[in-house]
Each structure stands twice: as C-alpha cells, then as structure tokens.
Amino acid sequence: MGRPRTALLDRERITTTALGLLDAQGEFSVPQIARRLGVQTGSVYHHVDGRDGIVELVRERISEAIDTAPLDARPWDVALAGWARSYRAAFAAHPRAIPLLMTYPVRAPRVLEQYERAAALLMEEGFATADVMRVITGLENVVLGSALDLAAPEAMWEITDASATPRLAEALDAVRGDRADQAFELALEGVLDAARRLPA
Amino acid sequence: MGRPRTALLDRERITTTALGLLDAQGEFSVPQIARRLGVQTGSVYHHVDGRDGIVELVRERISEAIDTAPLDARPWDVALAGWARSYRAAFAAHPRAIPLLMTYPVRAPRVLEQYERAAALLMEEGFATADVMRVITGLENVVLGSALDLAAPEAMWEITDASATPRLAEALDAVRGDRADQAFELALEGVLDAARRLPA
Numbered sequence: 571m572g573r574p575r576t577a578l579l580d581r582e583r584i585t586t587t588a589l590g591l592l593d594a595q596g597e598f599s600v601p602q603i604a605r606r607l608g609v610q611t612g613s614v615y616h617h618v619d620g621r622d623g624i625v626e627l628v629r630e631r632i633s634e635a636i637d638t639a640p641l642d643a644r645p646w647d648v649a650l651a652g653w654a655r656s657y658r659a660a661f662a663a664h665p666r667a668i669p670l671l672m673t674y675p676v677r678a679p680r681v682l683e684q685y686e687r688a689a690a691l692l693m694e695e696g697f698a699t700a701d702v703m704r705v706i707t708g709l710e711n712v713v714l715g716s717a718l719d720l721a722a723p724e725a726m727w728e729i730t731d732a733s734a735t736p737r738l739a740e741a742l743d744a745v746r747g748d749r750a751d752q753a754f755e756l757a758l759e760g761v762l763d764a765a766r767r768l769p770a
Numbered sequence: 771m772g773r774p775r776t777a778l779l780d781r782e783r784i785t786t787t788a789l790g791l792l793d794a795q796g797e798f799s800v801p802q803i804a805r806r807l808g809v810q811t812g813s814v815y816h817h818v819d820g821r822d823g824i825v826e827l828v829r830e831r832i833s834e835a836i837d838t839a840p841l842d843a844r845p846w847d848v849a850l851a852g853w854a855r856s857y858r859a860a861f862a863a864h865p866r867a868i869p870l871l872m873t874y875p876v877r878a879p880r881v882l883e884q885y886e887r888a889a890a891l892l893m894e895e896g897f898a899t900a901d902v903m904r905v906i907t908g909l910e911n912v913v914l915g916s917a918l919d920l921a922a923p924e925a926m927w928e929i930t931d932a933s934a935t936p937r938l939a940e941a942l943d944a945v946r947g948d949r950a951d952q953a954f955e956l957a958l959e960g961v962l963d964a965a966r967r968l969p970a
Contacts, residue, residue: 595797596795668918693940699941703949707949707950711957721873725875727875753906753907760960
C-alpha cells in the first residue's frame with residue numbers, strides 16, 4: 571500500500587502548501603512549493619498535473635467547505651440561496667485565492683458536480699436552458715464580490731475631512747450591524763428576484 | 771517649478787510601477803518599486819505616504835477611468851447603473867489589484883468624492899440613511915465580482931466527461947453571446963430592484 575498512500579499524502583501536502591502561499595501572497599509557484607516541502611521541483615510534478623493541476627486541487631480543497639445539501643432543498647430559490655451563503659463563507663476564508671481561481675477554467679470533477687446540481691435544479695424548475703449559466707454566474711458575481719468584501723476592514727471608508735463628504739459620513743454613521751452581510755443579503759435577494767422574472 | 775514637478779512626476783512613476791507589479795503578480799513591495807526605478811527604497815518613501823499611500827495612489831489611478839457623469843443622471847437607478855457599468859470596466863482592466871484594494875480602507879479624496887455623490891443621490895431619493903451603504907456595497911459586490919469574471923476564460927468550465935455532468939454541458943452549450951455581460955446585467959438589475967423595494 572506504500573506507494574499510493576504516499577502519493578495521496580503528497581498531493582494533500584502540496585495542496586496545503588499552495589493554499590498557504592496563496593493566502594499569504596496571492597500567488598504560488600511550483601519551485602516555492604518544492605522549497606517549502608524540502609524536495610526538488612521535479613518531485614512535485616510527479617504528483618500533480620502541472621501548475622494547473624495544483625490550482626484545481628486548491629479549488630477542490632476550498633470547495634469542500636461548501637455545504638451542498640441546500641441544493642437538495644426546494645423551492646429552487648431557497649436551494650440556491652443556501653448554496654450561495656455557504657459558497658461565500660468557504661471563499662471568504664481564502665479571499666486572496668479568488669482572482670487566481672477565477673482566471674483558471676474549472677476542471678475539478680467534484681466542483682463541476684456542484685454546478686451540475688445547480689444547473690439541473692434550474693432546468694427542472696423550467697428555466698430556459700440559455701438562461702441557466704446567466705443565473706449561476708450572476709449569483710457567483712455576488713458571492714465572490716461579497717467574499718472579498720468580508721476580507722475588508724469594518725471601517726472601509728476613512729474620512730479625515732467630514733466637510734468634504736458629509737453625506738457619506740452620515741451614511742456611514744447610520745450603518746447598524748454588519749455592513750457586509752446586509753449588502754450580501756440585499757444583492758442575493760436581488761439576483762434571485764431577477765431570475766424569477768426571466769421568461770420560462 | 772522644478773521641485774514640485776519632479777515630485778509629481780515621481781508619484782506618477784511610483785504609481786505606474788506599483789500598478790504594473792500588481793497586474794503581473796497581484797502584489798507589490800516598496801523595495802521592488804525602488805529596484806525597478808533604479809533608486810534606493812528610502813527615496814520612494816520621500817514621495818509617498820508609506821505603502822498605504824501607494825495603495826491609495828493606485829486606487830485613484832484605476833478610479834480615474836470611472837466615468838462619474840452618470841451620477842448626475844436621474845432617476846437614481848439609471849444613475850447608479852451607469853456608474854456601476856463604468857466602475858466594472860475600470861476594475862476589469864486590473865483584476866489582480868482588486869483583492870488588495872478591497873482590503874485597504876479607502877482614503878483617496880477623489881475616490882471618496884464618488885461615494886459622496888452616490889450617497890447624496892440615494893438620500894435625495896428618500897432612501898433611509900441606514901440603507902445607503904447597504905445599497906452601495908451590494909452594488910459593489912456585483913461590480914467587483916463581475917470585474918473578476920471578465921478576467922476569466924470564455925470557456926470557464928472544462929468538461930472532459932459530459933456524461934458525468936450532462937445538464938451543465940447542456941447549459942453551457944446553450945449560452946449565446948457574452949456570458950459575463952449577461953450575468954452582470956441580470957445581477958445589476960436585481961440589486962437595483964432589491965433597492966427599489968426597500969422601505970423609504
């Protein structure tokens with residue numbers, strides 16, 4: 571059993587190291603991963619399908635934290651809202667990985683499976699096939715924009731001269747509770763409602 | 771006039787260099803900027819208010835590309851939609867700068883001025899003061915999530931085994947035109963509509 575176990579372990583360690591580098595610096599390189607693991611760069615490539623393969627392992631790792639059970643709920647909007655909330659929380663834990671993951675095509679089978687379930691849900695509901703990706707992507711715009719916002723400081727606007735921006739100062743003073751959560755729920759409800767109004 | 775001109779020029783060059791590094795690697799350091807400009811790190815600090823100051827110069831540079839004229843349009847939803855479209859285009863040109871800018875508080879006066887105008891617009895319209903930042907932030911979630919999506923490959927989901935994800939394959943085949951633009955417009959309309967339904 572030695573060989574497969576070791577390979578599996580190494581993929582786990584490579585993934586953990588890549589994610590750690592992404593969290594710290596928003597980027598990773600294969601030589602950096604090799605240095606951290608105390609191995610040759612070539613050894614890393616024995617375990618993964620190139621740099622792209624590592625990106626997919628990271629995507630899979632972050633996506634494991636998404637609770638997909640809501641996708642079994644009905645009606646469809648409750649299902650999508652539950653998925654979106656969990657999806658946002660999973661990516662908010664790794665905001666600096668978001669740009670890289672968004673610029674690499676999704677190939678990880680367990681991640682594609684989540685999209686499959688979301689697409690099936692919308693088709694069963696009678697959405698036009700041509701609108702399915704529009705709804706899913708619109709939802710993701712909100713989820714990922716808000717996941718980044720969760721990494722923002724609570725005092726995101728620093729006004730030193732309130733006389734220059736009095737209305738902004740007033741609006742900021744009036745915020746009660748969590749600005750990021752309130753904005754996310756507003757935008758989420760908005761996207762779902764825009765989807766409801768699409769022609770079947 | 772020599773001294774102010776030179777200082778101004780240097781701030782411009784520092785900003786351009788920082789933005790170039792952000793575009794290439796999603797990060798910058800002051801020593802890296804100094805090396806590229808062929809000066810000592812300390813010389814860079816003579817011209818800017820620390821690393822935070824450089825982040826604000828970059829924010830101002832990217833934000834200069836936002837057309838704020840739509841904020842003078844009425845009704846308010848047409849004004850916000852026009853601003854959001856231009857805001858998205860400006861940041862889509864620099865997707866890798868987005869996470870850094872979202873995790874530093876906004877201090878640049880010319881950027882705060884844009885928020886001031888958006889806040890004033892919503893208050894004039896009769897929005898509850900406590901809802902103003904909720905609407906603006908919800909709009910930004912969509913704008914920045916979609917700006918990142920514009921940096922994504924057109925074929926964002928690579929399915930090698932269509933039998934594993936048949937509904938996703940079908941939905942992807944049915945996409946006509948620009949997926950990113952269609953999703954953005956759906957989400958934008960959704961947020962504006964959610965805002966319309968807030969109690970005054």
